[in-house]
Amino acid sequence: MASVTLLKTKGLTRHFGGLKAVNEVDFEIREGEIRALIGPNGAGKTTFVSLLSGRIAPSAGSIEFLGRDITKDPAHKRVRDGIAYTFQITSIYPGLTAFENVALSVQSAQRRAPKPAGLSARDLLHRKTRDALERVGLGERAGDLAGTMSYGHQRLLEVAMGLALEPRLLILDEPTQGLSDGEIENFCALVKEIARSATVLLIEHNMPVVMQLADSITVLDHGELLANGTPEEIRANKTVQAVYLGAD
Numbered sequence: 001m002a003s004v005t006l007l008k009t010k011g012l013t014r015h016f017g018g019l020k021a022v023n024e025v026d027f028e029i030r031e032g033e034i035r036a037l038i039g040p041n042g043a044g045k046t047t048f049v050s051l052l053s054g055r056i057a058p059s060a061g062s063i064e065f066l067g068r069d070i071t072k073d074p075a076h077k078r079v080r081d082g083i084a085y086t087f088q089i090t091s092i093y094p095g096l097t098a099f100e101n102v103a104l105s106v107q108s109a110q111r112r113a114p115k116p117a118g119l120s121a122r123d124l125l126h127r128k129t130r131d132a133l134e135r136v137g138l139g140e141r142a143g144d145l146a147g148t149m150s151y152g153h154q155r156l157l158e159v160a161m162g163l164a165l166e167p168r169l170l171i172l173d174e175p176t177q178g179l180s181d182g183e184i185e186n187f188c189a190l191v192k193e194i195a196r197s198a199t200v201l202l203i204e205h206n207m208p209v210v211m212q213l214a215d216s217i218t219v220l221d222h223g224e225l226l227a228n229g230t231p232e233e234i235r236a237n238k239t240v241q242a243v244y245l246g247a248d
């Protein structure tokens with residue numbers, strides 16, 4: 001596995017009034033990993049990835065991406081640098097087709113990538129949009145209005161929108177929530193495929209999915225980092241069992 005540190009946090013903290021949603025978290029993810037972020041409800045997982053993506057600002061601490069301090073960078077700059085965050089279906093435009101939704105993401109990525117010679121901007125947009133839709137298995141649904149698609153397909157569309165940003169780090173927040181068993185199986189295959197070209201950080205409640213996909217697991221509890229380890233280490237960790245796995 002590659003050993004380059006992609007992203008690192010030091011003392012990352014976010015308080016909401018008196019509540020320590022994320023407290024002094026030191027975290028590191030290496031390029032090429034699939035990392036699962038788990039923890040009980042309210043553990044601070046969404047707050048933590050929101051800090052990484054720049055959707056919210058930290059109360060204290062720092063974030064480095066490829067060795068550069070990005071703590072103060074706005075969300076759009078982090079997207080340009082290669083951090084994509086797909087959060088629930090709220091990012092989809094229901095009145096646009098699947099193709100149009102993904103094309104919007106491609107366009108924002110194209111602003112930072114040089115255009116290859118011999119291909120018009122329109123052709124490139126078309127090709128990249130189709131590629132992203134095909135990678136998630138929605139090639140046949142390109143013309144469907146996003147708002148009329150099934151829940152599972154909307155989740156996949158959201159992943160396609162993330163992929164279209166050509167991220168180095170793709171953060172997925174509870175991507176299998178609401179999917180059928182068959183859809184979950186396809187989704188796991190998709191994440192493995194995505195991991196060939198991007199590092200994946202996955203918030204996931206479905207433990208079989210976590211155990212199947214993750215190279216390593218980070219456990220949060222009450223905003224604090226409780227454990228880091230391989231799936232086997234986390235499964236065997238008594239503290240984790242007590243606060244999380246045993247509670248399921």
Ligand SMILES: Nc1ncnc2c1ncn2[C@@H]1O[C@H](COP(=O)(O)OP(=O)(O)OP(=O)(O)O)[C@@H](O)[C@H]1O
Pocket residue numbers: 016019021039040041042043044045046047048
């Ligand atoms: N904008 C906010 N204002 C106030 N409190 C918040 C805000 N966002 C999150 N919290 C609180 O911070 C804590 C951590 O929430 P967060 O959503 O990060 O947890 P989570 O681990 O993602 O939970 P879940 O698994 O239920 O999604 C919770 O107690 C939550 O109520």
